Amino acid sequence: MLRTSxxxxxxxQTNNFQVRFLEGxxxxxxxxxxxxxxxxxxxxxxxxxxxNVHLISTLKNNEGLGxxxxxxxxxxxxxxxxxxxxxxxxxLFPADLDLFPSKIKGELRFSKLFQGRSTPYTSIVGLENAAxxxxxxxxxxxxxxxxxxxxxxxxxxxxxxxxKLPTRSSDTQKNICLEEYWKNISSQVNHIFSEAYCESEKxxxxxxxxxxxxxxxxxxxxxxxxxxxxxxxxxxxLIRTExxxxxxxxKHELEIxxxxxxxxxxxxREIFKS
Numbered sequence: 635m636l637r638t639s640x641x642x643x644x645x646x647q648t649n650n651f652q653v654r655f656l657e658g659x660x661x662x663x664x665x666x667x668x669x670x671x672x673x674x675x676x677x678x679x680x681x682x683x684x685x686n687v688h689l690i691s692t693l694k695n696n697e698g699l700g701x702x703x704x705x706x707x708x709x710x711x712x713x714x715x716x717x718x719x720x721x722x723x724x725x726l727f728p729a730d731l732d733l734f735p736s737k738i739k740g741e742l743r744f745s746k747l748f749q750g751r752s753t754p755y756t757s758i759v760g761l762e763n764a765a766x767x768x769x770x771x772x773x774x775x776x777x778x779x780x781x782x783x784x785x786x787x788x789x790x791x792x793x794x795x796x797x798k799l800p801t802r803s804s805d806t807q808k809n810i811c812l813e814e815y816w817k818n819i820s821s822q823v824n825h826i827f828s829e830a831y832c833e834s835e836k837x838x839x840x841x842x843x844x845x846x847x848x849x850x851x852x853x854x855x856x857x858x859x860x861x862x863x864x865x866x867x868x869x870x871x872l873i874r875t876e877x878x879x880x881x882x883x884x885k886h887e888l889e890i891x892x893x894x895x896x897x898x899x900x901x902x903r904e905i906f907k908s
Contacts, residue, residue: 721857858895
């Protein structure tokens with residue numbers, strides 16, 4: 635049985651880097667059970683999840699984010715919602731996507747929700763023939779202006795985030811750039827990828843061998859807040875716009891499926907008679 639996926643944060647004080655490792659094997663396994671994405675289409679879905687989930691680390695307490703990719707060529711819509719506590723849910727349309735788009739042409743929209751504020755922070759980044767695995771990196775550089783990079787492996791459902799921290803005037807160590815830092819540690823990290831470790835204890839030990847200090851381990855899991863009450867509210871909105879007859883036609887009940895978690899709800903017509 636797979637362990638709950640984790641985002642493990644480290645600090646390299648010697649070289650002034652922030653390192654985050656996503657162990658996402660259970661997360662990808664659970665998504666495969668929920669979403670009817672076939673063939674190479676799931677490889678595409680996997681890349682989007684394993685790279686963009688790292689954006690959870692940009693959140694503070696009680697914050698949330700929504701990341702939307704509106705691709706025109708090829709046509710698809712992708713949505714990732716994350717909360718600071720590690721809960722995520724995803725949506726992909728069309729749900730039966732079975733091709734692997736090597737390049738994306740469209741736009742990425744990002745919304746960040748703050749506690750106590752009704753208006754989210756929103757940014758838009760254009761995607762011009764962007765490779766799927768590079769979308770998060772484009773966003774980090776163009777929207778957040780971070781000197782950061784996310785590296786993905788084919789060995790396992792895992793990825794790593796590296797970010798160069800601002801240099802302080804008191805720092806005396808060599809100022810290593812991001813590319814050089816990755817070159818220095820890539821063989822050890824690729825070994826960790828190839829072993830597909832899923833135990834956080836083992837992963838922490840392996841990264842400590844690189845001279846890193848463990849900061850935090852956060853569980854990452856699928857969680858959908860859908861409910862029968864919310865589905866009823868949605869049908870009421872339709873009825874107010876149209877009518878009970880137009881919504882139900884000659885049916886005595888409606889079967890509604892959540893686009894995120896695929897849970898089915900049966901709503902009786904009599905609920906909406908008033």
